Amino acid sequence: xxxxxxxxxxxxxxxxxxxxxxxxxxxxxxxxxxxxxxxxxxxxxxxxxxxxxxxxxxxxxxxxxxxxxxxxxxxxxxxxxxxxxxxxxxxxxxxxxxxxxxxxxxxxxxxxxxxxxxxxxxxxxxxxxxxxxxxxxxxxxxxxxxxxxxxxxxxxxxxxxxxxxxxxxxxxxxxxxxxxxxxxxxxxxxxxxxxxxxxxxxxxxxxxxxxxxxxxxxxxxxxxxxxxxxxxxxxxxxxxxxxxxxxxxxxxxxxxxxxxxxxxxxxxxxxxxxxxxxxxxxxxxxxxxxxxxxxxxxxxxxxxxxxxxxxxxxxxxxxxxxxxxxxxxxxxxxxxxxxxxxxxxxxxxxxxxxxxxxxxxxxxxxxxxxxxxxxxxxxxxxxxxxxxxxxxxxxxxxxxxxxxxxxxxxxxxxxxxxxxxxxxxxxxxxxxxxxxxxxxxxxxxxxxxxxxxxxxxxxxxxxxxxxxxxxxxxxxxxxxxxxxxxxxxxxxxxxxxxxxxxxxxxxxxxxxxxxxxxxxxxxxxxxxxxxxxxxxxxxxxxxxxxxxxxxxxxxxxxxxxxxxxxxxxxxxxxxxxxxxxxxxxxxxxxxxxxxxxxxxxxxxxxxxxxxxxxxxxxxxxxxxxxxxxxxxxxxxxxxxxxxxxxxxxxxxxxxxxxxxxxxx
Amino acid sequence: xxxxxxxxxxxxxxxxxxxxxxxxxxxxxxxxxxxxxxxxxxxxxxxxxxxxxxxxxxxxxxxxxxxxxxxxxxxxxxxxxxxxxxxxxxxxxxxxxxxxxxxxxxxxxxxxxxxxxxxxxxxxxxxxxxxxxxxxx
Numbered sequence: 001x002x003x004x005x006x007x008x009x010x011x012x013x014x015x016x017x018x019x020x021x022x023x024x025x026x027x028x029x030x031x032x033x034x035x036x037x038x039x040x041x042x043x044x045x046x047x048x049x050x051x052x053x054x055x056x057x058x059x060x061x062x063x064x065x066x067x068x069x070x071x072x073x074x075x076x077x078x079x080x081x082x083x084x085x086x087x088x089x090x091x092x093x094x095x096x097x098x099x100x101x102x103x104x105x106x107x108x109x110x111x112x113x114x115x116x117x118x119x120x121x122x123x124x125x126x127x128x129x130x131x132x133x134x135x136x137x138x139x140x141x142x143x144x145x146x147x148x149x150x151x152x153x154x155x156x157x158x159x160x161x162x163x164x165x166x167x168x169x170x171x172x173x174x175x176x177x178x179x180x181x182x183x184x185x186x187x188x189x190x191x192x193x194x195x196x197x198x199x200x201x202x203x204x205x206x207x208x209x210x211x212x213x214x215x216x217x218x219x220x221x222x223x224x225x226x227x228x229x230x231x232x233x234x235x236x237x238x239x240x241x242x243x244x245x246x247x248x249x250x251x252x253x254x255x256x257x258x259x260x261x262x263x264x265x266x267x268x269x270x271x272x273x274x275x276x277x278x279x280x281x282x283x284x285x286x287x288x289x290x291x292x293x294x295x296x297x298x299x300x301x302x303x304x305x306x307x308x309x310x311x312x313x314x315x316x317x318x319x320x321x322x323x324x325x326x327x328x329x330x331x332x333x334x335x336x337x338x339x340x341x342x343x344x345x346x347x348x349x350x351x352x353x354x355x356x357x358x359x360x361x362x363x364x365x366x367x368x369x370x371x372x373x374x375x376x377x378x379x380x381x382x383x384x385x386x387x388x389x390x391x392x393x394x395x396x397x398x399x400x401x402x403x404x405x406x407x408x409x410x411x412x413x414x415x416x417x418x419x420x421x422x423x424x425x426x427x428x429x430x431x432x433x434x435x436x437x438x439x440x441x442x443x444x445x446x447x448x449x450x451x452x453x454x455x456x457x458x459x460x461x462x463x464x465x466x467x468x469x470x471x472x473x474x475x476x477x478x479x480x481x482x483x484x485x486x487x488x489x490x491x492x493x494x495x496x497x498x499x500x501x502x503x504x505x506x507x508x509x510x511x512x513x514x515x516x517x518x519x520x521x522x523x524x525x526x527x528x529x530x531x532x533x534x535x536x537x538x539x540x541x542x543x544x545x546x547x548x549x550x551x552x553x554x555x556x557x558x559x560x561x562x563x564x565x566x567x568x569x570x571x572x573x574x575x576x577x578x579x580x581x582x583x584x585x586x587x588x589x590x591x592x593x594x595x596x597x598x599x600x601x602x603x604x605x606x607x608x609x610x611x612x613x614x615x616x617x618x619x620x621x622x623x624x625x626x627x628x629x630x631x632x633x634x635x636x637x638x639x640x641x642x643x644x645x646x647x648x649x650x651x652x653x654x655x656x657x658x659x660x661x662x663x664x
Numbered sequence: 665x666x667x668x669x670x671x672x673x674x675x676x677x678x679x680x681x682x683x684x685x686x687x688x689x690x691x692x693x694x695x696x697x698x699x700x701x702x703x704x705x706x707x708x709x710x711x712x713x714x715x716x717x718x719x720x721x722x723x724x725x726x727x728x729x730x731x732x733x734x735x736x737x738x739x740x741x742x743x744x745x746x747x748x749x750x751x752x753x754x755x756x757x758x759x760x761x762x763x764x765x766x767x768x769x770x771x772x773x774x775x776x777x778x779x780x781x782x783x784x785x786x787x788x789x790x791x792x793x794x795x796x797x798x799x800x801x
Contacts, residue, residue: 236763343667343668343670343671344667345667346667346670346671346674351671351674354671354675355674355675355678358675358678358679358682359678359682362679362682362686365686366682366686366689369686369690373695374698383697384697384698384699385695385696385697385698386695386696386697386698386719387690387693387695388693388694388695388696388775390689390693390694391689391690391693391695394685394688394689394692394693395685395686395689395690398685399682399685526736526759526760527736528733528734528736578763585767586763586764586767587763588763589763604760606760606761607733607760607761609733613733615733615736615760615761617760
């Protein structure tokens with residue numbers, strides 16, 4: 001089929017989608033006001049049609065990308081004929097227009113799922129209308145501002161190719177996970193707003209959107225983790241997090257989203273914190289929009305943002321609109337959101353959740369402040385002042401440690417009112433072991449105060465969590481006569497929400513252990529080596545054996561050969577390289593990593609002077625593998641808690657294992 | 665005191681603690697001025713901005729780069745991204761030369777302090793305009 005024709009079909013589909021969203025929004029509002037059922041039904045039809053139009057546009061774009069139609073500007077910009085099929089497919093989210101198209105597509109599918117589902121009939125139509133306003137915005141952008149189907153005339157014979165830095169599996173997963181996370185928060189946001197608008201009491205909106213929230217949170221977690229791993233293996237500076245505005249952009253909604261996930265439990269259980277929950281989900285959703293604004297506008301100097309195409313101001317307007325309308329609604333309906341119960345004790349689960357929320361929101365606020373400070377300082381003083389990584393670290397490190405400590409303590413504190421005696425009994429054993437571990441670490445040379453604090457807290461929390469699981473299993477074996485393994489499995493499977501949460505907590509502790517080790521005890525050496533020169537970094541000795549040139553699939557590579565020894569014992573051979581991609585004027589570094597659970601040896605070929613002299617950046621990053629392992633725990637725990645079926649919904653009403661023990 | 669008040673007091677203490685942490689971190693952690701090369705040169709010449717942390721954006725004056733691989737010392741002259749090369753700032757950076765550094769279109773960001781003779785950069789980042797978005801025709 002003719003490219004020109006297909007491209008116009010794509011553009012037309014998007015325009016039609018835009019008009020349909022406009023119709024669905026207006027019809028939705030009128031239907032709600034006049035109780036017109038036929039009109040409400042037509043909104044459902046429109047939702048199906050919107051999903052169809054965006055699907056058509058996505059399919060057409062994929063056909064163009066995979067078959068390499070360089071007449072389409074987007075295809076020419078992000079692919080080339082020598083690009084592997086996998087990356088041609090994923091080029092859909094390599095650039096601006098494509099990723100917005102992906103966003104609109106996912107949002108329209110989510111809206112469709114809501115339209116076809118018969119949940120909370122009193123507020124669903126309003127939620128659907130709110131989602132349609134979002135559809136309208138994205139389809140407006142795609143139809144008029146950032147058009148994906150621009151045709152180049154004459155068509156270039158070859159495309160520019162995908163940026164080599166993006167040719168990495170991590171970079172394929174990272175953006176799509178972040179988008180799915182961002183879009184996912186639209187659903188609980190829409191329901192929260194709908195509940196407020198309709199003055200619909202109760203926490204039904206929380207129950208029906210819980211899966212959406214957890215799923216969005218999971219995707220955002222995966223997005224952040226894969227982004228970190230990509231930065232680590234691909235960018236060659238030896239770190240994984242730089243407090244760059246773009247990183248902060250996806251970190252802030254993760255923080256507020258995590259706070260929301262916890263505080264809704266208090267509402268489900270105790271009918272409290274209603275205003276706070278609506279505020280949290282609104283802020284979370286607004287932060288996802290704000291994050292997109294930051295990345296798309298290029299307003300803050302970031303090393304990895306999209307170029308400005310005038311998109312920024314649209315996102316800014318939409319973000320501000322979403323923020324003010326949700327805050328206005330919240331204030332306007334404050335009286336209707338009466339709290340059900342009050343705090344019955346200072347030491348209770350609900351108050352510990354409140355503390356958890358204060359910490360998370362505090363971290364989010366500090367991150368927001370640091371990220372946007374250059375903007376506001378320029379606005380008010382005329383001078384652009386940036387705050388560096390030290391600010392973020394100084395504020396966030398104590399907050400996160402307190403947060404982790406709470407994570408270990410909180411699950412063991414009872415609802416309503418906990419007794420001090422009970423708490424002491426629960427914590428005595430883990431506390432003693434954690435102290436012993438800390439003393440041992442100090443003896444073997446871990447003496448930085450932050451490291452000591454972090455390892456003490458982390459081992460304590462890990463132990464309390466494991467101890468809690470162990471007690472649950474023990475009680476179960478007593479009650480049911482099951483053997484230990486069977487009791488363990490059943491305990492988890494029957495209370496998936498609770499134990500999924502524990503698995504996530506363990507994952508976060510492992511991540512914290514990895515971050516502490518790799519950020520406080522990393523060793524770096526930059527050095528120029530002649531052939532057969534030796535260099536020793538920590539306990540590794542590296543011998544430079546020379547440079548060679550090779551041709552891999554679509555790249556020319558210069559590879560350095562290094563033999564690595566520990567003492568006199570040969571360990572491994574490392575081959576960091578620089579790759580020269582066609583169409584790219586500069587080479588990119590391929591890092592060589594020899595990893596273990598204890599530490600990573602990280603070698604970058606930074607350059608060379610001649611055949612026999614090369615420059616290396618050599619790092620030893622302790623415990624970094626635990627960040628990725630913790631990430632897998634987090635993902636597994638979330639999926640475990642989320643998986644539909646028996647045991648998944650019995651969350652907060654379940655009797656905690658500790659009180660079970662008392663009864664037994 | 666009822667429980668509600670106690671919780672309120674407890675929360676306030678936490679909020680104040682976080683606020684205190686926040687303010688002290690903000691006051692102590694080095695903030696740096698984000699400047700273009702000409703603004704930085706202005707600050708240095710007219711405001712005697714010595715030993716003040718700055719973050720400067722600009723590009724490399726072609727032909728000004730000298731690189732000593734043995735001692736890992738990179739010296740170059742920075743000029744404004746746009747316009748004439750009238751404002752010039754000599755920079756010294758003791759680390760490996762980043763990829764893309766000598767790309768003709770590369771914009772660079774340096775962070776560091778002016779020591780009276782030369783700008784000593786602790787970090788050097790290369791922002792290649794073609795990094796994510798190819799230049800639109």
